[in-house]
Amino acid sequence: MIRELQEGLFAGGSAEEMINSLFEKIRRSRLNAYNHIAEDQALERAREFDRAPWEGRLAGVPIAIKSSISTKGIETNCSSRILSGYIPPYDAHVIERLKEEGAIIIGKTNMDEFAMGTSTETSYFGPTKNPWDLDRVPGGSSGGSAAAVAAGEAPASLGSDTGGSIRCPASFCGIVGLKPTYGLVSRYGLVSYANSLEQIGPLTANVEDAALMMEAISGHDPRDSTSVKSEGGYLSGLYGGVEGLTFGVPEEYFGEGVDPLVEEAVWDAISKLEELGASWKMVSLPHTKYALAAYYIIAMSEASSNLARFDGLRYGLRLGADQDWHTTFSEIRAAGFGPEVKRRVLLGTYALSAGYYGRYYLKALKVRTLIKQDFERALSAGGADLLVTPTMPFPAFKIGERIEDPLSLYMADVFTVPINLAGVPAISVPCGFADGLPIGLQIIGRHFDEAAVLRAAEAYEDATPYHEAVPKEVI
C-alpha cells in the first residue's frame, strides 16, 4: 500500500491532491474515525513536498495518529473532555521519527477515552463505527486508527497497545496491527495510561507496511529510560517464509467463550502455515487464567497515578469561576472524565491504598512474572519459535451491546492482555470472516523478535486473500 502510494507520488502524482481527496473522504465519512484533521499543517507540508520532494522511507505518505500521541501544534486530547483543546508544545519521539522519514501527519484519530476500552465507545466524542458494519464497534482502544486504515481514510496509522488496543481493532476491522516488544519503541510523548504495559505500534493495510513503519519508529530514545536499541531488519528479512519454523498453539486460547467460527478460521490458518512448510504443536501457558485480573490491577493502579495530573490548572478543561484549589480540581475532574475512566481511577486508587497494596498490586506483579515465564518457556529453544492464537475470541460486537457491562468488555481482552504482561511482540493479521465480519489471527514472538513475527505474518498474508477484502459500506 505505502509502496504503491510512493511510486505514484514519484511518478508525478501530487501529494496535495492525494491528501485533499483523503480529507474529502473523511469529511463525507460516517465512521467518526477522526477527532481532528490537521488540514493546514498537512496541506502545507504536502505542497512543500510537491515543490521539492524529499527522500525517506515514508516520503510523502499521509499518516493518521491516535489522539494519545503528542503532536506539536495539533490537539492531542485522548478523546477526553478534560484534555479538549490541549495542544502539545512538543512532538512524541515517534512523530519526530515519522517526520524524519518524510511522512505527513494528517490528523488525530478517535479512541476510547485515555485508551480505556475495547470498543472506542468510551470516547467523549462518540463511538467510531466499524467500516464492515456501521452498527458495530471497530474495537479499541485505537478504533479510529484501525477504522481509518480499513476504510481508506488513511494509508497507515499509529496506535498504542496497553492490553490489546492495537490488535483488537486491527482484528475487528480486518487490517494488520503490531504491538512491539516492550521497550522497542520510545513512549516519549505517548500520554500514559499504564506505563509498564504499553507500546506504540503501527496499524496498516498489510504486513509489509507494518514492517516499514517499524523500521521508522523503533529504536533507542534517551528520553525513555525503558527504551532499547533496535535490531532492525524488519523489511530485509520479511520475505524469508516460514519453512522450518515451529508454531506453538496454546491450549488455553481455545474452547469456552471462543466463537466457533473464530476457532475454525484460526485452525485453517494453522493448516495454511503447515502447507507453507512450518510445523506446529500444542503448548501450554498455564497462568493465562490469572492474566485478566493481574492486567486490570496493574493497569488501573498505574492509571490512577498517571491521570492525577489532569487538574485543569496548567492546561485542559476549565469550568466557570474558580473556587479554592481542592474544590476546583475536583469539579474539573468530575466534569472532565467519563464513567469508565472514573471507574478505573477509583479501582486503581483502591488497589494502591495502604493495606491493599500487597494484596493487589504486589500480587499482580508476581502473577505477571509467572505469565512472562509461561511465554519464555513456550518460546524457549527446542520449544516453539512463535505462537498462534485468535486475537479476539469473537468478531466485532454491536455498539451498545456490552458497554453497560464492563466485566464482559474486560473479558474480551483475554487473549491480548497476557502479551502485554509478558512484554513480547504480537501481530494481528486478517484470517477470514464470520458472517461478513473480519477475524484476526494473532502471532506472538520472543522478546525483540519482531523480525520473525513479521516474516511469518507476511508469508501467511501472501498465501491468503483476506487482507485484500474491502468493506462495502464505505466504498
Place this chain on the structure above:
Amino acid sequence: MAGGDVIIGLEVHVQLNRLHSKLFCGCSTDYHASDPNTHTCPVCLGLPGTLPVVNRRAVEYAIRVALALNCQIQGETLFYRKNYYYPDLPKAFQITQYDFPLGLGGSILIKGEDGEEKKIRITRVHMEEDPGRLVHAGTIDRAKYSMVDYNRCGMSLLEVVTEPDLRSPKEARSFLDKLRNILEYLDVFDGGLEGAMRIDSNISLVGGERAEVKNISSHKGVEKALAYEITRQRSARRRGVAQVQETRHYDELRAITVSIRTKEEAHDYRYFPEPDLVPMRIADWVPKVEAELPELPDAKRERFVAEYGIADDHARSLTSEIRVANFYEVVAKRAPPRLAAAWIADVLKGELNYRDITIDKFSPDHMVEILSMLEGGKITEKGAVEVIRTILDHSGDPSEVTPARVVEAKGLVRAGDDAVKAAVRAAVEESAQAVADYRAGNEKAINFIVGVVMKKTRGRADPGEANRLVKETLDEI
C-alpha cells in the same frame, strides 16, 4: 532547654544545587535570579506523555553525600511515586525513593550538649525531586489566590533522615551546621541559595506522642521552633493535656508553631515503583565516586592539628567552614601556622560573624601581611585588629586598602623604644598622685599611668611593654 526527656529526630531536605541540570530533565538549575517559570520544559512541567530520565551526575552527588555520612550504599536502588494533589506538583506525584533507598545506616559526629563528641545516627539518605514553589497573594491562610513558579520543580533533593538521637534544640542546630559543613566540603551544595535546605523536625517528650514541625529553612528557625515545642509540650503535660501525633507549621514571624493536621488526617501516598524508570545498580558506581571524595571536616581537623601543630579548638573552628579552612591553609603556608590559626579563628571569624559576611571578603594576602607586621613588631595586636576592621569596613575600591596603607594612614606603626620610654618618663612625671598611690601599695595605680602612656603614643605602644617600662621606672626611682 536540655533535660533528659527530649527526643528529636530530623528529616533534612538538601537541594543538590551545585548540579547544572535538574534531576529528571535537562533544565538549568541556575534559576535564582530568573523570572518565574523560565527554567521549565515539558518534562519538569509534567506535560502529558513526558517521561523522566535520571541525571547520572545527580546520583553520583547523592552517593558522594551518602558516603560522607558513612552510609552503606545499597547495591540496587529504585524510584517510587508518592501520590498527592498539590498545585506545586504538576504530575500529582513526586518521584522519590521508598523501599531500596540509596544509602542506609550512617552517622555524623557533633559536639553534644555536654561538650563531648556525640554520634548522631543517620537512618537513610534518599533522592527525590523538588516540587515547584507557591507564592501566595498575602498570607497563606488569607490569600485570595496563589501563583506557582515551576523553576524549582524537578531540582535534585536529598532527604537525610536521622534516628531520634538529638536531645536538645542546640544539638539539632549543631547537627544541621555540621551537615551543611559536610555538604559544602563535598561541593554539591551552596547553603547560601534560597530554599537550599528545608528541615522537618520530629519532637516528643519521653512517653508522649510526637509532633512534626515541617518545612523550616533556617537552622536558627529550627532551634527556635524546637524550643517553643518543648515549652508547649511540657506545659500541656503539666495541664494534663495529652500530645496527639500531629503535623505543625512554624510561624516565623510570631515564633510559634501551629497545628496543621493530626494523624487521622494523614495522607495515604499510595507509593509504588515508578514504572518509567529502571532500577539502578549503583554498587558499581561507588569506586568512582569514592575516588572523587574530598577530605571531610573531621579528617581535615585532625590533619591541621598534626600538620600545623595547632590547638584542637582552633582546628575545629577553622574546619567548620570549608572556605575558612581553605583560607587558613593558604595563610599557614606563608605565615607562622599557630599565629595564623589564632588570628583567623579568634579574631577574623569573630569580625566576620559580627558583620554577617563570609571570608571571601578578606584576602589571604592581607592576612599574611598583617601577621608578618605583627611578628616583626611593626604593629601591636591592637593595631592588627584595627587593620582587620578597617579593611572589612571599607566600602570603596578594594585595591585602595592594603594593610600597609591602613597602618600608615591611621598611624598604627608601633612606637619605637625611645619614644615609648620618653612617653613613660613624661607620664610618670605628670602623674604624681598615681605614683604616690603606687608607693603606698596600690598596685592598680599603675594602670592609670599606662593609660597616659598609651594616650601619648596614640595607641602605638604595646600595652604589655608599656606596663613593664612603667613598673621599671617606678621601681628605679
